[in-house]
Amino acid sequence: MVFIGIDLGGTNIAVGVVSEAGSLLAETSAKTLAERPYKEIVKDMAACVMKAVTRAGLTEADIQSIGIGIPGVADAEQGLVLNCTNLGWINVPLREEMQKYINKPVFIDNDANVAALAESYFGVSAGYKSSVMITLGTGVGGGIVINGRTWTGAHGRGGEIGHMTLVPDGAPCTCGNNGCVERYCSATALIRLGKQECYSFPNCGIMQKAGGNINKVNARTVIDAAKEGDASALRVFNSFVKYLALTINNITSSLDPDIIVLGGGVSHAGDFLLNAVAAELPRYQMFKALPIPKLALARLGNEAGIVGAAMLGK
Numbered sequence: 001m002v003f004i005g006i007d008l009g010g011t012n013i014a015v016g017v018v019s020e021a022g023s024l025l026a027e028t029s030a031k032t033l034a035e036r037p038y039k040e041i042v043k044d045m046a047a048c049v050m051k052a053v054t055r056a057g058l059t060e061a062d063i064q065s066i067g068i069g070i071p072g073v074a075d076a077e078q079g080l081v082l083n084c085t086n087l088g089w090i091n092v093p094l095r096e097e098m099q100k101y102i103n104k105p106v107f108i109d110n111d112a113n114v115a116a117l118a119e120s121y122f123g124v125s126a127g128y129k130s131s132v133m134i135t136l137g138t139g140v141g142g143g144i145v146i147n148g149r150t151w152t153g154a155h156g157r158g159g160e161i162g163h164m165t166l167v168p169d170g171a172p173c174t175c176g177n178n179g180c181v182e183r184y185c186s187a188t189a190l191i192r193l194g195k196q197e198c199y200s201f202p203n204c205g206i207m208q209k210a211g212g213n214i215n216k217v218n219a220r221t222v223i224d225a226a227k228e229g230d231a232s233a234l235r236v237f238n239s240f241v242k243y244l245a246l247t248i249n250n251i252t253s254s255l256d257p258d259i260i261v262l263g264g265g266v267s268h269a270g271d272f273l274l275n276a277v278a279a280e281l282p283r284y285q286m287f288k289a290l291p292i293p294k295l296a297l298a299r300l301g302n303e304a305g306i307v308g309a310a311m312l313g314k
């Protein structure tokens, strides 16, 4: 039997056939074309599944389950997508719609949870009872995994680390609140603060890395300039690290997981980021003599979305 994993994004639908051991046996993808009615998108998802299964030399009878990672909030029990801003979906009966085409068990979860699950099966948090993954991308995602299962809470909001309030009345967030983690610990935050430095210090290292064009400032230009010791870039980077350490401390105080995994585009800063956060953490830690969660970088790449979704059915 094989497990189907679907990574449903605002741009692409990626589908994979995954073995029990986590190997990706076949893949297909299609454009999401998010402005379409959801029924058309689900129909294409089902077609992709059958194409991938055929490509793997298998049939529908070999499918154990279908897992779907969505960029939004799911009601896993009811198989509903409660809210998905990218797709404009509200209360979409995704499981029921998928089962019209392929009558197998269907599991739905948030994409950040699914990435955390993939790491806990086949990545850096494998073998640990509890883990929390923080995805540092355009926004900040979070996934909690306990004993091989994602924890999404009573209302599907569990693990929404990006929208914990860090700064009361702080920077406005896309979620409607102010001062969310995501406003201070994302690639978007690095860019916002990096550009501010460029306005104040037009000769700073960030501006140089961006080739003198402020519109080319991105997370990498900031990180690269910080690595070279540029004062402006270090101000931005140190603020990022401080807020990330605060976030990790809040997670530790509420969940105390075995391991905290940093993933997403900004985590490509590697040990430079990891070591800086590890050095900052003890400042905020309660009961300083207690051991703290292990901190590590995510190991899986793009395939984590498919493989993690597939493991929802395990």
Ligand SMILES: [Zn+2]
Pocket: 162, 163, 173, 174, 175, 176, 177, 180, 182
């Ligand atoms: Zn928010």
